[in-house]
Amino acid sequence: MAVYSNSTISSGIYGIARLESGYYSFMSALAELDTFRPPRLESRAPTTSVVDEWEATRFIQQAVQPTGVHEPTTLVLNLEGRPPTPAGAYQLVVEVGQRIKSGAWAGIAVVLASSDSSLKAVCQALAETHELPLFWARSVADISQAEPLGKLTPAERETLEALRRQGGIATVGLLADAIGADHTAIGNRVNNLDKRHFIFRIDRPRPSGHVYMDWRIADSGAVSTSPGSSGVTVSTSWQSDIGALAAMQGVASPEELASAWREFLEKHRDELAQTHERARDAISRRDEAGIAGLAQTHARIRARSRARKADL
Amino acid sequence: MCDAGHQLRVTSRCIREDLGLGQPPVAFDDLVKHPIVDAMRAKRAVETTSGKTVGADIGDRSLHHLGIGHDHRGATWWDAGSQVVWLCAYGLHRSGEADDAFQYFDQLIAEARIYPTEEDYQWLERDQAEGFALRVGPDAQRLLEVARGEPGQEIQGTVGGIPLGIYVDVIETLQETFVIFNLRETIDPNIHALILAGFYPGKGWDEWRYPQSLPHRLLAPGEFAYATLHE
Numbered sequence A: 001m002a003v004y005s006n007s008t009i010s011s012g013i014y015g016i017a018r019l020e021s022g023y024y025s026f027m028s029a030l031a032e033l034d035t036f037r038p039p040r041l042e043s044r045a046p047t048t049s050v051v052d053e054w055e056a057t058r059f060i061q062q063a064v065q066p067t068g069v070h071e072p073t074t075l076v077l078n079l080e081g082r083p084p085t086p087a088g089a090y091q092l093v094v095e096v097g098q099r100i101k102s103g104a105w106a107g108i109a110v111v112l113a114s115s116d117s118s119l120k121a122v123c124q125a126l127a128e129t130h131e132l133p134l135f136w137a138r139s140v141a142d143i144s145q146a147e148p149l150g151k152l153t154p155a156e157r158e159t160l161e162a163l164r165r166q167g168g169i170a171t172v173g174l175l176a177d178a179i180g181a182d183h184t185a186i187g188n189r190v191n192n193l194d195k196r197h198f199i200f201r202i203d204r205p206r207p208s209g210h211v212y213m214d215w216r217i218a219d220s221g222a223v224s225t226s227p228g229s230s231g232v233t234v235s236t237s238w239q240s241d242i243g244a245l246a247a248m249q250g251v252a253s254p255e256e257l258a259s260a261w262r263e264f265l266e267k268h269r270d271e272l273a274q275t276h277e278r279a280r281d282a283i284s285r286r287d288e289a290g291i292a293g294l295a296q297t298h299a300r301i302r303a304r305s306r307a308r309k310a311d312l
Numbered sequence B: 001m002c003d004a005g006h007q008l009r010v011t012s013r014c015i016r017e018d019l020g021l022g023q024p025p026v027a028f029d030d031l032v033k034h035p036i037v038d039a040m041r042a043k044r045a046v047e048t049t050s051g052k053t054v055g056a057d058i059g060d061r062s063l064h065h066l067g068i069g070h071d072h073r074g075a076t077w078w079d080a081g082s083q084v085v086w087l088c089a090y091g092l093h094r095s096g097e098a099d100d101a102f103q104y105f106d107q108l109i110a111e112a113r114i115y116p117t118e119e120d121y122q123w124l125e126r127d128q129a130e131g132f133a134l135r136v137g138p139d140a141q142r143l144l145e146v147a148r149g150e151p152g153q154e155i156q157g158t159v160g161g162i163p164l165g166i167y168v169d170v171i172e173t174l175q176e177t178f179v180i181f182n183l184r185e186t187i188d189p190n191i192h193a194l195i196l197a198g199f200y201p202g203k204g205w206d207e208w209r210y211p212q213s214l215p216h217r218l219l220a221p222g223e224f225a226y227a228t229l230h231e
Helices: A053-063 A086-102 A117-130 A140-145 A154-165 A172-179 A183-195 A215-219 A236-251 A254-267 A269-284 A288-295 A299-310 B012-019 B035-044 B101-110 B118-149 B189-199
Strands: A040-044 A073-078 A108-113 A135-137 A199-203 A211-214 B007-010 B063-068 B072-079 B084-092 B155-159 B162-171 B174-182 B223-230
Touching: A040 A053, A053 A073, A053 A086, A073 A140, A073 A215, A086 A108, A086 A117, A108 A140, A108 A215, A117 A135, A135 A140, A140 A215, A154 A172, A154 A183, A154 A211, A172 A183, A183 A199, A183 A211, A211 A215, A236 A254, A254 A269, A254 B223, A269 A288, A269 B189, A288 B118, A288 B189, A299 B118, B007 B012, B007 B035, B007 B118, B012 B084, B012 B118, B035 B063, B035 B072, B035 B084, B072 B101, B084 B101, B118 B155, B118 B162, B118 B174, B118 B189, B162 B189, B174 B189
Parallel strands: A040 A073, A073 A108, A108 A135, B007 B084
Antiparallel strands: A199 A211, B063 B072, B072 B084, B155 B162, B162 B174, B174 B223
């Protein structure tokens, strides 16, 4: 059971709750699977070829609706082929960054995506000047490699990278072991990163300890694995829950893992029965291609997780 | 797969850019014609790490030097989590020259391009799935036969490479089979479904129950058991 800290939850796909100030107060208990679910990935792009100040304002207003309860969401603003004017870039970066920084867009991280290195330099300068918590990716397909744009100390960058290498989800203890620093120092670093919206925290009671999550694992493959590749009807919820289970393997306690697995079995009884039926059929017919297809249906999730750990 | 139980693989970047042996995936046996891959097979099949490090010694992420002959040089990495030795880079030793293998390796490290990528792990997953497909049925039946021969004894084994336990409990004229998974090893529902189907292809999902404990012991943390009755 856990509560989100930084990520305030409201309903609606891109909804955000407006919080008054200070720390967040989402107090709904979460099931194990929800605790470890990677952030939702959403993408938006301006509809005009030139993004001036007016269009930037309109785009920001339309990208995020200020209503409802939602889950932590990584919002990609795709600027590829739609370079903003100087005033448009200023409006986009500073306005979006300020909304996240102030908590008005709680529960959301924003990744600006474009291969334009000049635009990146401009956005980086703005983010550093105004100390804005934004990320930059070379493309919408490259969110897991997004770089933070705002000002970070070398120690904070090291911590963020260590979190990414842990698969984007870790406790203070895991990060301290990975970095080789003491728990107090790492605790301070992750608290700062959380408060500055570069990561988010999931509160868990003792002895489990809080979990910290990297916004960039929204691109975990949990919801983007090709549905139906094995012929099985899949739901977004099923895929998302499998992503959460994969994320848990490296960080959750054995008890939490078993509890989450029970929750998964109850929740997805129909999908499991369907999958098992196909498994029985393939094994009875000694259909090796069919068995291999079923066995690697979720391979992309595992491959991403393994590659992240291998990647310096 | 080596006798020692681990695999030898070459990263896709290395196949394309360093060895020039075509577009991955390429079977390891087709790469052995290259001297450095042949050397890898000879040396890393037994010792997953040996020799000097390439770049800094960074614990379990250290790259190791692999050499053969006068000038063939490689950098290998022991990926303990996946039980794979990867050939990550290859070059020719040209002492003092700009294109020297070790300068090239340093450049790859600096550019964060030397370690295996998602593409490499996707091929690894695909190959593992093919191996799993060949073995899941026969392994499960073999293990079941052993467990039936020793009712009341927990038998440890692997099915398609996945370690698990099996226990057959005799209740008068009925038998109940318990299949015990370690969720740290696999938490993929498709793998669980395939393994259970490997034991009893005739039984539907609803014929398996999830016991809270085993007849002979409690479940350890992280363990999960399925049980089914049969005559």
